[in-house]
Amino acid sequence: MESIVAYELGPLPEKITGGCLCGSLKYEAHFPENHDFKDNSGTCQCTQCRxxxxxxxxxxxxxxxxxxKWTSPSTDSLKNFYCTPGNARGFCSSCGTFLYWRREGGPNINIPIGTIDPLYLFGEGWEDSGGEVPKNGFGRALANxxxxxxxxxxxxxxxTDELELVGAGPKGRGERVEAE
Ligand SMILES: [Zn+2]
Ligand SMILES: [Zn+2]
Incomplete structure (x- = not known):
């Protein structure tokens, strides 16, 4: 879709890794070749997400x-909370980190930006990535x-009404009917 602001995304990642605060849950996500990093970057200010x-x-x-996919040896600490039936909010029951929103049976998973490893998000340790990650990571591509x-x-x-991030795409898009 056409975005309101012509954002420069910078380099695009082929994959990301991430996880929870206590480290017991780690994941990896690979992006399809034609992945649209703009169309797949969004926000929600509903009270449930807050x-x-x-x-x-x-x-x-x-x-x-x-x-x-999960890459940690175990996913025992993973729990789902359902505020709306069928919409899973995954979290780590050891440390409380919110790890995804997902409509069960749907094709996608929404990954919270804050769970992405610092290497991919802003380039921490990029020198050791063998050229996979540029100096400032992929933050702009991931959260535009x-x-x-x-x-x-x-x-x-x-x-939250005048943030550049929220001004970058259409407001009110895809509002879901959710109990608040
Ligand atoms: Zn944890
Ligand atoms: Zn929401």
Whole structure:
């Protein structure tokens, strides 16, 4: 889709890795060759996403579920919470990190940007990546906001309503009917 702001995404990753705060859950996601990093970057300011991320909004990069896999030896600490039936909010029951939003049976998984490893997000340790990751990582490609913003009716005046990230894509896109 056409984005409102002509964002330069910079280099595009072929994959990312990430995980939870305590380290018991780690994942890897590979991007399809034609992955649209703009269309798959969005945010939600619904009250459910605020509470489950404990932040002003949920910022994601969406990938095909078939391209996402767990790489930690165990996923025992992974739990799903359902605020809306069929919509899983995955989290680590050891440390509390919110790890995904996913419509069960749907084709995609929405990965919270904050769980992506620092190497990919902003280039921490890029010198040791053998050329895979550029100096500043892939943050712009992963979190550009061009794909749209849900529940902007919940914007906080003077706080979330004039952010460049939220201005980058259409507001009010894909609002889901959710109990709040
Ligand atoms: Zn954890
Ligand atoms: Zn939401």
């Amino acid at each position: 509470r489950s991320t404990s932040h002003l909004f949920f910022i994601w990069q969406k990938v095909p579920f078939s391209h996402f 906001g061009c794909g749209g913003h849900e529940w902007t009716r919940n914007e906080i005046a003077g706080v």
